[in-house]
Structures are given as structure tokens and as C-alpha cells.
Amino acid sequence: MPEPKWQKSSYSGATNECVEVRTVDGVVELRESDDGDIVVRTTPAKFAMFVQGIKAGEFDHHGGLNI
Template sequence: MPKVIWQKSSHSAANNECVEVRAGAGVVEVRESDDPVTILCTTQAAFADLLVSIKAGELDDRV
């Protein structure tokens, strides 16, 4: 993947405990800021579906 800057959520804590995301070339990569070596790769469509589910509260009971 070309060098793309990782983005943090605006809801991230100041202590660097957050999820980071970057997208490019049809792929979305997600990682935990305190474990930057482990990266989850998915399609843009699947990531968009995940965001819709999160915003709708469909995953709230899985925490």
C-alpha cells in the first residue's frame, strides 16, 4: 500500500489509546495505536457497512 497517513478518531483519548484507520487503492487498514504492527485489512464496502452498524448501535451489546 502506498504511504498513506494513519488517521485517529476525534473521540480518541489523549493517552494514545485509539483505533487508527487509513485507506487507499480500494483497501481500508485498521490498527490499534498501542499495537501498530498488527493491521486488519478490509474492503472499503465492508468498512462502510461496519461504520453504519456502529452508528446504528447494532454492536453495542457486544462490548
């Protein structure tokens, strides 16, 4: 079976500077598109809480950081 493809946000447009996500064997994986060798893995529940935090503005104060 082929590995699931990486998906990026529709907000990214045609740029390659975005975060990509996929699910493999029940684990959510994230990576930065321009440095695909580094992959962060988490559970679906923790990822959902992270996305909720983003939508709620919990990380807006990091806007000036280049992380």
C-alpha cells in the same frame, strides 16, 4: 510516494488507546494504536457497513468486552 498517514477518531483525544484507519491502494486498513503491528484490511464497502453498524448500535452488547 509516501504511505498515507494513519488517522484516529477525534473522540480519542490525546490518548493512544484508539483504532486508527487509513486507505492504501483502495483498501481500508485498521489497527489499534498501541499495537500497530497487527493490521486488518477490508474493502471500502465492508468498512462502510461496519461503521453503519456501529452507529446503529449493533455492537453495543460488546461494550463490556476488552477486545
